[in-house]
Amino acid sequence: xxxxxxxxxxxxxxxxxxxxxxxxxxxxxxxxxxxxxxxxxxxxxxxxxxxxxxxxxxxxxxxxxxxxxxxxxxxxxxxxxxxxxxxxxxxxxxxxxxxxxxxxxxxxxxxxxxxxxxxxxxxxxxxxxxxxxxxxxxxxxxxxxxxxxxxxxxxxxxxxxxxxxxxxxxxxxxxxxxxxxxxxxxxxxxxxxxxxxxxxxxxxxxxxxxxxxxxxxxxxxxxxxxxxxxxxxxxxxxxxxxxxxxxxxxxxxxxxxxxxxxxxxxxxxxxxxxxxxxxxxxxxxxxxxxxxxxxxxxxxxxxx
Amino acid sequence: xxxxxxxxxxxxxxxxxxxxxxxxxxxxxxxxxxxxxxxxxxxxxxxxxxxxxxxxxxxxxxxxxxxxxxxxxxxxxxxxxxxxxxxxxxxxxxxxxxxxxxxxxxxxxxxxxxxxxxxxxxxxxxxxxxxxxxxxxxxxxxxxxxxxxxxxxxxxxxxxxxxxxxxxxxxxxxxxxxxxxxxxxxxxxxxxxxxxxxxxxxxxxxxxxxxxxxxxxxxxxxxxxxxxxxxxxxxxxxxxxxxxxxxxxxxxxxxxxxxxxxxxxxxxxxxxxxxxxxxxxxxxxxxxxxxxxxxxxxxxxxxxxxxxxxxxxxxxxxxxxxxxxxxxxxxxxxxxxxxxxxxxxxxxxxxxxxxxxxxxxxxxxxxxxxxxxxxxxxxxxxxxxxxxxxxxxxxxxxxxxxxxxxxxxxxxxxxxxxxxxxxxxxxxxxxxxxxxxxxxxxxxxxxxxxxxxxxxxxxxxxxxxxxxxxxxxxxxxxxxxxxxxxxxxxxxxxxxxxx
Numbered sequence: 001x002x003x004x005x006x007x008x009x010x011x012x013x014x015x016x017x018x019x020x021x022x023x024x025x026x027x028x029x030x031x032x033x034x035x036x037x038x039x040x041x042x043x044x045x046x047x048x049x050x051x052x053x054x055x056x057x058x059x060x061x062x063x064x065x066x067x068x069x070x071x072x073x074x075x076x077x078x079x080x081x082x083x084x085x086x087x088x089x090x091x092x093x094x095x096x097x098x099x100x101x102x103x104x105x106x107x108x109x110x111x112x113x114x115x116x117x118x119x120x121x122x123x124x125x126x127x128x129x130x131x132x133x134x135x136x137x138x139x140x141x142x143x144x145x146x147x148x149x150x151x152x153x154x155x156x157x158x159x160x161x162x163x164x165x166x167x168x169x170x171x172x173x174x175x176x177x178x179x180x181x182x183x184x185x186x187x188x189x190x191x192x193x194x195x196x197x198x199x200x201x202x203x204x205x206x207x208x209x210x211x212x213x214x215x216x217x218x219x220x221x222x223x224x225x226x227x228x229x230x231x232x233x234x235x236x237x238x239x240x241x242x243x244x245x246x247x248x249x250x251x252x253x254x255x256x257x258x259x260x261x262x263x264x265x266x267x268x269x270x271x272x273x274x275x276x277x278x279x280x281x282x283x284x285x286x287x288x289x290x291x292x293x294x295x296x297x298x299x300x301x302x303x304x
Numbered sequence: 305x306x307x308x309x310x311x312x313x314x315x316x317x318x319x320x321x322x323x324x325x326x327x328x329x330x331x332x333x334x335x336x337x338x339x340x341x342x343x344x345x346x347x348x349x350x351x352x353x354x355x356x357x358x359x360x361x362x363x364x365x366x367x368x369x370x371x372x373x374x375x376x377x378x379x380x381x382x383x384x385x386x387x388x389x390x391x392x393x394x395x396x397x398x399x400x401x402x403x404x405x406x407x408x409x410x411x412x413x414x415x416x417x418x419x420x421x422x423x424x425x426x427x428x429x430x431x432x433x434x435x436x437x438x439x440x441x442x443x444x445x446x447x448x449x450x451x452x453x454x455x456x457x458x459x460x461x462x463x464x465x466x467x468x469x470x471x472x473x474x475x476x477x478x479x480x481x482x483x484x485x486x487x488x489x490x491x492x493x494x495x496x497x498x499x500x501x502x503x504x505x506x507x508x509x510x511x512x513x514x515x516x517x518x519x520x521x522x523x524x525x526x527x528x529x530x531x532x533x534x535x536x537x538x539x540x541x542x543x544x545x546x547x548x549x550x551x552x553x554x555x556x557x558x559x560x561x562x563x564x565x566x567x568x569x570x571x572x573x574x575x576x577x578x579x580x581x582x583x584x585x586x587x588x589x590x591x592x593x594x595x596x597x598x599x600x601x602x603x604x605x606x607x608x609x610x611x612x613x614x615x616x617x618x619x620x621x622x623x624x625x626x627x628x629x630x631x632x633x634x635x636x637x638x639x640x641x642x643x644x645x646x647x648x649x650x651x652x653x654x655x656x657x658x659x660x661x662x663x664x665x666x667x668x669x670x671x672x673x674x675x676x677x678x679x680x681x682x683x684x685x686x687x688x689x690x691x692x693x694x695x696x697x698x699x700x701x702x703x704x705x706x707x708x709x710x711x712x713x714x715x716x717x718x719x720x721x722x723x724x725x726x727x728x729x730x731x732x733x734x735x736x737x738x739x740x741x742x743x744x745x746x747x748x749x750x751x752x753x754x755x756x757x758x759x760x761x762x763x764x765x766x767x768x769x770x771x772x773x774x775x776x777x778x779x780x781x782x783x784x785x786x787x788x789x790x791x792x793x794x795x796x797x798x799x800x801x802x803x
Binding site: 071139250 | 326372506511
């Protein structure tokens, strides 16, 4: 609960700092998905912990933390003021992004220009980070192949309860999915892009699972599907780079994709954002499914 | 394609990993990841030759020039580290199959190879890049993959040690990120080359000093510098054996590379007193690591844990050379980077072979085992001699250079400590050798009657070949020292001249 509130507050906080796209992600992940995963973990490990016999206060650690904190504050004393126009961060690299990206890349959203073209390789790295996280969760939680089509958790999501919630979510989920697609393909012009779209899309599907059960959800997306597509997203992104290589240009140089430089940039950005979106959405769903399977395992053990 | 070598180096394993996931059959995934890692190794060797021929290579990703886009910058230092990392990656993977099919459940095996390739790509990415933020991104890839790999160990304590490493590693990575953020705030750039040019102008500010401190502590956590090494013995002990081989040879090496890169290329500390102080800190911590970790190693009964403590000690030697702050000191560190990868890689592969037979590597279980597995234990003896630093092995070469570097500055006490460290190494290696070669075999009286049948055989060929490649390399580079010595010398000179 507090987790969720924290996520929502951070989202508004990012919003007020004009980082709308970060706010999107925070709202979907911080306020939605991660508290859910937290609950899923609690459900599988039990709610109470044994009290330690002699609670000792780590005095040395506390002292160290305080000293580090003081040093940090001293370190920040001569930081440039927040928002100051003459701060070094706004003087060196940034002006070129602001002045020339409309001509070089040709899209109004400069954040996307930097993220998807100038520093596209970092973004590839970040997509791989998310992919790695998915692999990590998969390898830790999926111990054995389960019998198919048994979804114990669906019994808990009883049919007749939550009627209002179900109807409301039925109304809400399609717009959320469409909004996800909008954020995905409109990232060039407004705030958004693959990361945000991916989490929004995944949030809609997770919401669906919560109210209608895993069985129906698996008819649309199952474990194997998300597993395969989380890899395909990364490969799609990477293949853009490989195409540039094969045409004799540097990795992720979009100019090979079309004659007109800005058109080429457009195409490149759209394709890689799609790759990002696919991987992010699939990994989120994959993590969620893995947690659910884990809970089902716990339920199975409890019933025995 | 030749001009694209810098990027191929990293993207072959990076894109190989998701492709490997699509295969989803353990043996196919294994063969595919060997193919990927061998290609990576070939690329890195070609890259090193290219650097030797034409000097530093700069590669602009996306075709955007340096401070705006991301740059890959390959010089002697990272080309050298790239070869070490990719060679160990390939050799480890060849040896991996038997151990992995025993230690990891079958549905998880493809995931193991995926994580392994991701880890390899991450480490190579950290090494190859010339962009500070890019370092962080690839650090995350390699760290996450490492946590996954460690957690796959079949001992339940693997989960706990992976979690411990996750907490420590995340603190380290966050510190590095804060440091990079502060640097960006003060200079407005992320490119390392550009940072080095712009940092001197603002070097007096507290924020730059704070960023230096953050990066130093962050990297020190990652490289398990004494006293921040506490996560390493657990992680190495409970990880799947083959993962330990790879991590011991690469992960801490890349962290040391980062330390060298940040200290020499990014920050130029102008105040001599401050610099002296920092170096003294490094020398002291290095000596403490060598002595205390070697001492602890002697008392371990689990040999994996013993070698893990020995790794902490070896890191101490590298830091010692680094703290001497001279061309020859740094050369000794770089040499030891290479040599330690060879000897620890060899020793841990030998342990993999043992663990494959016994299931564990407690000292008592080794009694008389050398008669049953002569090749494995012969390799262990040579690797151990190299670790001690006996002439004609690589271990001697790097210690010799370290001693010479210390003598140059008349720091005689350092020589004393290096010798003491070697003596301690003699003790802990001897315990294993004595048990395996000279003690009578233990009666296998427990219920596992079939154990006797399996222990009577030598390790599988697929483990013996990579093992002996590494062990012979220990001897070859111990006699013909030209390759590592010339490369490390050029690298050290470049750091001092070009910085």
